Each structure stands twice: as structure tokens, then as C-alpha cells.
Amino acid sequence: MQTQKKRGADIVVDVLVAEGVDTIFGLPGGAIMEVYDALFDAPFRNVLTRHEQAACHMADGYARATGKVGVVIATSGPGATNLVTGLATAYMDSIPLVAITGQVPRHYIGTDAFQEADVIGITRPITKHNFLVTDIKDLPLILRQAFYIARTGRPGPVLVDIPKDITQQVSEFRIPTDDELRESLPGYNPHTEGNPVQIKKAADLIRKATKPVIYVGGGVILSEAAEEVYKLTKLTNIPVTTTNMGKGSFPETDPLSLHMLGMHGTYYANMAVYNCDLLIAIGARFDDRVTGKITEFAPEAKIIHIDIDPASISKTITVDVPIVGDVKTVLRKLIKELENKPIEWLQARENWLRQIQEWREKHPLSYRKSDKIIKPQAVIEEIYNITSGDAIISAGVGQHQMWAAMFYKYSYPRQFLNSGGLGTMGFGFPAAVGAKMGRPDKTVFAIEGDGSFIMNIQDLATAVQYRVPVKIAIINNGFLGMVRQWQQFFYDSRYASVCISVQPDFVKLAEAFGAIGLRATKPSEVREVLQKAMEINDRPVLIDFVVDREENVLPMVPAGKSYREMIVSPKQKSEAETMYLVG
Amino acid sequence: MQEFKVVKTRPEPEKKVGKHIITVKVQHNFGVLARITGLFAGRGYNIESLTVGRTHEPNIARITIVVDGEERVVEQIIKQLRKLIETLKVRDITELPHIERELALIKIHTENDRARDEIMRLVNIFRGKVVDVSQDSYTVEITGDDEKIEAFIDLIKPFGVKEMARTGTLAMVRESAVAKEGVLD
Ligand SMILES: Cc1ncc(C[n+]2csc(CCOP(=O)(O)OP(=O)(O)O)c2C)c(N)n1
Ligand SMILES: [Mg+2]
Numbered sequence: 001m002q003t004q005k006k007r008g009a010d011i012v013v014d015v016l017v018a019e020g021v022d023t024i025f026g027l028p029g030g031a032i033m034e035v036y037d038a039l040f041d042a043p044f045r046n047v048l049t050r051h052e053q054a055a056c057h058m059a060d061g062y063a064r065a066t067g068k069v070g071v072v073i074a075t076s077g078p079g080a081t082n083l084v085t086g087l088a089t090a091y092m093d094s095i096p097l098v099a100i101t102g103q104v105p106r107h108y109i110g111t112d113a114f115q116e117a118d119v120i121g122i123t124r125p126i127t128k129h130n131f132l133v134t135d136i137k138d139l140p141l142i143l144r145q146a147f148y149i150a151r152t153g154r155p156g157p158v159l160v161d162i163p164k165d166i167t168q169q170v171s172e173f174r175i176p177t178d179d180e181l182r183e184s185l186p187g188y189n190p191h192t193e194g195n196p197v198q199i200k201k202a203a204d205l206i207r208k209a210t211k212p213v214i215y216v217g218g219g220v221i222l223s224e225a226a227e228e229v230y231k232l233t234k235l236t237n238i239p240v241t242t243t244n245m246g247k248g249s250f251p252e253t254d255p256l257s258l259h260m261l262g263m264h265g266t267y268y269a270n271m272a273v274y275n276c277d278l279l280i281a282i283g284a285r286f287d288d289r290v291t292g293k294i295t296e297f298a299p300e301a302k303i304i305h306i307d308i309d310p311a312s313i314s315k316t317i318t319v320d321v322p323i324v325g326d327v328k329t330v331l332r333k334l335i336k337e338l339e340n341k342p343i344e345w346l347q348a349r350e351n352w353l354r355q356i357q358e359w360r361e362k363h364p365l366s367y368r369k370s371d372k373i374i375k376p377q378a379v380i381e382e383i384y385n386i387t388s389g390d391a392i393i394s395a396g397v398g399q400h401q402m403w404a405a406m407f408y409k410y411s412y413p414r415q416f417l418n419s420g421g422l423g424t425m426g427f428g429f430p431a432a433v434g435a436k437m438g439r440p441d442k443t444v445f446a447i448e449g450d451g452s453f454i455m456n457i458q459d460l461a462t463a464v465q466y467r468v469p470v471k472i473a474i475i476n477n478g479f480l481g482m483v484r485q486w487q488q489f490f491y492d493s494r495y496a497s498v499c500i501s502v503q504p505d506f507v508k509l510a511e512a513f514g515a516i517g518l519r520a521t522k523p524s525e526v527r528e529v530l531q532k533a534m535e536i537n538d539r540p541v542l543i544d545f546v547v548d549r550e551e552n553v554l555p556m557v558p559a560g561k562s563y564r565e566m567i568v569s570p571k572q573k574s575e576a577e578t579m580y581l582v583g
Numbered sequence: 584m585q586e587f588k589v590v591k592t593r594p595e596p597e598k599k600v601g602k603h604i605i606t607v608k609v610q611h612n613f614g615v616l617a618r619i620t621g622l623f624a625g626r627g628y629n630i631e632s633l634t635v636g637r638t639h640e641p642n643i644a645r646i647t648i649v650v651d652g653e654e655r656v657v658e659q660i661i662k663q664l665r666k667l668i669e670t671l672k673v674r675d676i677t678e679l680p681h682i683e684r685e686l687a688l689i690k691i692h693t694e695n696d697r698a699r700d701e702i703m704r705l706v707n708i709f710r711g712k713v714v715d716v717s718q719d720s721y722t723v724e725i726t727g728d729d730e731k732i733e734a735f736i737d738l739i740k741p742f743g744v745k746e747m748a749r750t751g752t753l754a755m756v757r758e759s760a761v762a763k764e765g766v767l768d
Contacts, residue, residue, distance in 0.1 A: 121617065124614075124618060124621050125621060125625045128668075129668045132613065132614070134613065149668060185668065186671055187609070187610060187667070187669055188668050294593070295592045295593050295595065296590070296592055296593070297593065298593070299591035299592050299593050300591055309666070310662050310665070311659065311663055311665075311666055314658070317593070318593075318595060318596055318655075562590075
């Protein structure tokens with residue numbers, strides 16, 4: 001490619017174009033103005049948000065829904081610090097993002113200049129990598145490195161901090177080639193292949209196991225390996241449980257699906273994991289919300305662990321057969337290995353599947369239905385029905401998130417978006433907006449809590465401005481419900497600082513923003529308002545579902561406890577079915 | 584729940600605790616040291632010592648880190664170090680034949696001639712050097728592994744240590760021994 005003379009800001013736009021970027025999210029300010037000036041003529045969509053945190057979650061939701069790298073842009077100081085929660089959210093869930101932040105001019109750095117913050121220092125532990133550009137000559141390479149690092153290996157957010165004077169400077173420029181890019185990162189070589197000896201060992205264990213379970217995490221989605229997981233299960237007839245992040249990597253309508261495991265896992269998934277003799281962990285990281293008490297997690301199982309990140313292996317739990325590599329690549333090899341020698345169908349395995357079936361029947365996912373008051377679970381089920389199970393669901397954090405995980409049956413990757421690792425309230429709605437922009441062909445629902453939604457409510461304006469027809473379902477219980485549930489269970493029902501029933505009228509608020517607002521207060525209205533919402537396709541629509549205030553998420557394994565201590569069904573003393581009105 | 588009657592637990596490997604010497608080759612970029620120390624602080628790992636310096640290769644620095652900890656934690660540290668984009672090579676050389684050196688500068692109080700004589704004698708035995716002399720002090724330079732330096736400090740403590748600075752451990756694998764034993768990376 002030929003060299004040209006360009007302004008730093010234009011170099012930024014040129015590299016974004018070269019990287020195939022079609023949408024970016026952000027909000028301008030002094031230090032990034034030059035870049036915004038260049039973006040004025042950019043050939044891609046530049047979404048102006050109302051808060052940088054929302055911009056970051058939108059880029060994240062866009063990345064989760066499409067598999068492409070999300071791009072967010074912000075000014076120095078407060079603009080950049082507003083990205084912190086969004087970056088940490090993406091980092092915990094290994095989501096590929098590139099964040100571009102303005103910085104004060106080089107000669108001001110270190111002087112406590114106006115809107116100066118040590119953004120590199122602040123974001124170091126919550127990014128996969130970050131760069132401060134100190135010379136315009138490095139700018140194109142650094143930007144390409146940022147995209148490359150973000151999307152390869154174990155993906156993650158990468159931040160590039162660019163001093164304003166560099167964006168204004170004019171310099172010779174050409175886009176670095178792929179070879180130059182790889183050579184410039186001599187210390188960065190993710191292992192993707194998987195050790196063949198280990199793969200063989202894994203195959204042997206799989207052949208011998210009598211009570212095996214597959215445990216799938218978000219890595220399968222990141223590696224686009226859902227097809228391989230499906231093949232493996234059909235080849236071996238091994239049941240599959242997924243983490244919250246792994247949802248959609250195996251169809252939950254399949255008879256082999258055990259649904260989610262862990263703290264709010266199903267009884268049958270947790271029983272299967274507790275009693276299995278072989279656990280095949282694929283792109284999962286043995287998070288404490290999954291394992292509970294480590295020493296009693298899958299106590300008798302041999303464990304195979306396939307993951308691209310060596311640091312995830314034997315971090316909290318010692319595994320028997322670690323396989324470092326790209327999940328998709330390793331699974332293909334493992335399947336081939338298993339196909340080489342047919343698997344004997346053992347009677348013991350029949351018994352295992354029968355046993356699991358008994359657990360399934362003993363405690364299926366359920367809740368107490370009501371025709372007087374809206375049950376939150378019923379709302380999720382209705383959303384499932386009305387969208388024929390095909391919508392992309394993005395959730396906030398709390399009880400509604402868990403109900404969205406449990407009562408919607410996911411069938412394809414990138415269908416369920418939520419902040420699994422960091423548990424960020426305020427993620428759901430902006431992520432839904434990003435997802436809808438990336439996947440306009442899909443119905444996108446944000447299933448939000450009344451507490452979570454209000455944390456990024458300002459960006460309703462963005463959704464209205466860009467006519468993004470997302471559906472927002474508020475599961476309105478007037479509580480920071482999940483915290484209230486813990487207080488009820490573990491703090492003697494002392495409801496400290498969880499009542500948020502003093503809240504805006506969400507319907508009127510939606511209207512004030514220029515969106516559509518709807519409300520359901522009785523079970524008979526649920527279907528009707530959803531139908532109305534489904535008909536609106538030119539702007540966001542919000543539905544305020546006024547639900548049973550003290551419904552609990554069950555089953556539940558209390559934090560740090562063994563699966564043995566799983567609370568399966570609601571306490572006998574009836575959970576009051578009283579209707580509390582909002583206001 | 585009858586399936587849960589018997590409490591079963593995972594057999595976990597026994598905990599081994601000990602000192603580890605880790606050498607790290609890094610791209611000597613802006614902020615790389617902060618990345619490494621930040622990793623230790625953020626993940627709650629304790630560093631006994633950490634030294635950095637340039638190498639013969641341009642833009643490549645070498646870091647020697649000494650940590651005292653449980654095997655599993657040390658293994659995590661190494662993996663986390665390898666994960667950093669700017670690290671080129673990370674090795675735990677504790678079990679390999681290696682050379683360990685540290686330099687200490689120690690300002691020792693010299694009460695009288697007898698003290699001066701005695702300190703000189705110790706300095707000679709430890710093959711140290713007196714690098715500065717004042718009315719009532721010697722400044723001594725001493726090199727060796729951690730054990731030797733600790734031993735020297737113990738001996739001169741009674742005279743009164745006025746000031747001390749140590750570089751932290753530097754370490755390198757003994758090529759001779761490695762070649763002989765055929766130890767690979
Ligand atoms: C930013 C942030 N602050 C605090 C928390 C702790 N927290 C976890 S769930 C929860 C309650 C969420 O309330 P709401 O959004 O109404 O959901 P609900 O549990 O009622 O369905 C809180 C406060 C969090 N996860 N994130
Ligand atoms: Mg709530």
C-alpha cells in the first residue's frame with residue numbers, strides 16, 4: 001500500500017475502515033474532538049450515546065450479538081473514566097472491544113491538566129492490553145494491534161489512549177500489513193491447536209466413563225464451536241449443562257440439555273454434576289458461581305478441561321486432562337479421535353441417563369403460578385412464546401436476569417447476552433441497543449430490573465434518536481430483588497436499602513423520551529401488551545410489568561456452599577401473594 | 584435428598600510452599616514494569632524482590648522476581664505473567680542449576696579501632712569491599728546470594744547498621760550444567 005500524508009485523526013478513521021468497522025459508539029469532548037471531526041465524514045455509522053458507560057455496553061452488546069469487535073470512543077478524563085465499568089464488564093466475559101480515548105496533549109501529560117486522568121493506569125487491570133500512543137508513527141500499527149489482540153486468543157477489550165496533539169499532527173502513513181502486525185507482537189502467540197497426546201487421553205476417558213457430563217461455557221460461543229459441541233454430544237450421547245455465559249451453545253430444547261448449572265442451576269444439572277464420574281469442561285472457567293464449594297464440586301469426577309487460556313486451567317480446581325487450545329479446533333480433533341474407534345454403548349450409561357431423567361421429573365424448573373398477580377417467570381415464558389424462542393435476550397443483573405436465563409429456552413449462540421462475570425447492573429438495555437444495531441433482523445428484548453434499568457435509562461434517548469426498535473421488559477418488583485432475596489434467606493429478612501418502590505412512572509418516562517410505554521399489572525394483560533409491543537417497529541417500546549414483589553429465584557446454592565445445600569423449592573410458609581402498587 | 588447423604592470431597596494435591604525464582608524477558612516498552620507489579624498487587628501475590636535491567640538485545644529487559652508461596656499460586660503467577668502481551672519468556676528456574684546474585688550497600692557504625700578491624704576482617708572473609716569511609720562509618724559493598732548477604736548482615740548487626748540498600752536477586756541458569764544434564768526450557 002502507498003504511503004500518504006494524513007492527520008492523526010484521519011489515520012484513526014482509515015484504520016477503522018480497514019478493520020471493517022461498520023458501527024461505533026461514543027460521545028465527544030475536548031481531547032477527542034479532532035477524531036470526531038474526522039468521523040464527520042467517515043463511511044460507517046457513528047452512534048452518539050448519552051453516557052460513555054452506555055456506549056461501552058452498546059459496543060459490547062454489538063460484539064456479543066455479532067461476533068465482531070465492538071468499538072467505543074470517548075474523550076479524556078471523565079469520558080474515559082466513564083468507560084471503566086463497561087471495560088471491566090467486557091474483560092470479565094472476554095468480549096472483543098477496542099476503546100479509543102482522547103488524552104491531553106503530550107506536553108501536558110503529568111501536569112494535572114484539565115481533564116487529564118491516567119487512563120492507562122486506571123484501565124490496566126481491566127483490559128487485555130492498553131496502549132498510550134506517544135508517536136504518530138506508531139499510531140496505525142497500534143490501532144491494528146488493538147483489533148488483533150482484542151479478537152484473537154482469549155478475546156477481550158483493548159484501549160488505545162491518543163494524546164490530542166497526535167490526532168492533530170500530520171504524518172506519512174500507510175496501513176501495516178498482517179505480517180508486520182504479527183512480527184510486532186513477538187510475545188503474543190495464543191496456543192490454538194491442543195496437544196494431541198492430551199486429546200487422545202481425553203478420548204479414552206470419554207470412552208470409559210459411565211456417568212459423564214459436558215459442562216459448556218462462553219468460550220464455545222467466542223470460538224464459534226456450537227456445532228462441534230452438538231456433534232460431540234450426538235456422537236457420545238452425553239448430557240450437556242451450560243453456564244450462564246454458555247447459554248445458546250447447545251439447544252435447550254434438546255433432550256440432552258440439562259440447562260444451567262451452579263448457584264441458580266437446575267436441580268438435575270447440579271445433581272448430574274455432583275454425581276458424575278467424568279466432567280468435560282469446554283470453554284468454561286470454574287467460576288465460583290458455578291462450583292460453589294470447590295472441594296465438593298464434582299467430587300468423584302475426572303475432569304477434562306479445554307480452554308484457550310492456560311491461566312484458566314487448574315486455577316481454582318485441579319483438572320486431570322488439561323487441553324490448551326481453541327475450543328473449536330480441539331473439539332474437531334477430539335471428535336475425529338472418537339470416531340476412529342466406535343464408542344461401546346454401555347448399560348451403565350443407559351442407567352445414568354435414566355437416573356438424570358428421574359432427577360428431571362423430581363424437580364423440573366417450576367414456580368407457583370397465579371392468576372391474581374403477575375409472576376416474573378410467567379412474563380419470561382410469555383416473551384418466549386410470543387417470540388417463538390427466536391429473540392435475542394439481553395438482561396440486567398438480579399433476579400430478572402436469572403429468570404431470563406432459566407425460563408427462556410435458548411437455541412442458538414449469541415442469543416443470550418448478560419454480564420455474567422462482573423454482574424453489572426445497567427448492562428442489559430444498552431447492550432440490547434448495540435445488539436439490535438448489529439442484528440436488525442432479530443427481535444431484541446432487554447429484560448430489565450427496575451433497579452438495573454434506571455442505571456442507564458438516559459440512553460433511551462439514543463435508542464429513540466436512531467430509531468432502534470428494541471423491546472424493554474421491566475420486571476418491576478419495586479426492589480433490588482436479588483439483594484432482598486439474600487437478605488430474606490441469610491439476613492433474617494432485614495430489608496436494608498433494597499426498597500426502590502419510589503420510582504418514576506416508567507410508562508410516562510418512556511413517552512417523555514419519545515418511546516412507547518406500556519404496562520401490565522394483571523396476568524391477563526401480559527400477553528396483550530406483549531402483542532402490542534411486537535407490533536411496534538420504528539422505535540423502542542418499554543413494558544412495565546408490575547410483578548409479585550417477593551418472588552424468589554430457585555433453586556439456589558448459597559454462595560460458597562456445596563451443591564448438597566441447594567435450596568430447591570420455596571419455603572412452606574407461603575410467600576405472600578400480595579400486590580404492591582408502584583409509587 | 585438421598586443422593587447427598589454421603590459427603591464426598593475432591594482429592595486435592597497437597598500444598599507445597601517455597602521460594603521461587605522467576606525470570607522474565609520483556610519488551611522494554613513504556614509502562615511494562617507497572618503492568619507486572621500491578622499484576623502482583625491486583626491479584627494479591629507477594630513479591631520478595633524484583634529487579635529489572637536492560638539486556639544486550641535492544642528494547643529487551645530482563646526481570647528477576649523472587650516469590651515465596653504455594654505451588655499453585657506460583658503456577659498462576661507464571662501463567663499470568665505469560666499472558667501479558669509484552670512478555671517474551673517466563674521461566675521458573677528454581678529447580679534448575681542457576682547462579683543467584685544480589686548486591687548490598689551497608690553503612691556500618693565504626694565505634695572504635697577494634698570495631699574497624701573486626702568489620703574489615705568480616706568484609707574480607709565475605710569478599711566484600713569497603714567503598715566509603717567516614718569518621719564513624721564504613722560503607723561496605725557485598726555481593727552473593729541471599730543467604731550469604733543475610734549471614735553477613737547478622738554478623739555486622741552488633742556494630743550498628745546505619746543504612747542499607749539491596750538490589751534484590753538477579754539470577755541466571757548455569758549453561759554448563761544445563762548442557763550437561765540436557766535440561767530443556
Ligand atoms: C452496578 C451494580 N451495583 C450493585 C450490584 C449488586 N446487585 C446485584 S443484584 C442487585 C439488585 C438488582 O435489582 P433489579 O435490577 O431491580 O433486579 P431484581 O433483582 O429486582 O430483579 C444489586 C443491587 C450490582 N450487581 N451491580
Ligand atoms: Mg427489581
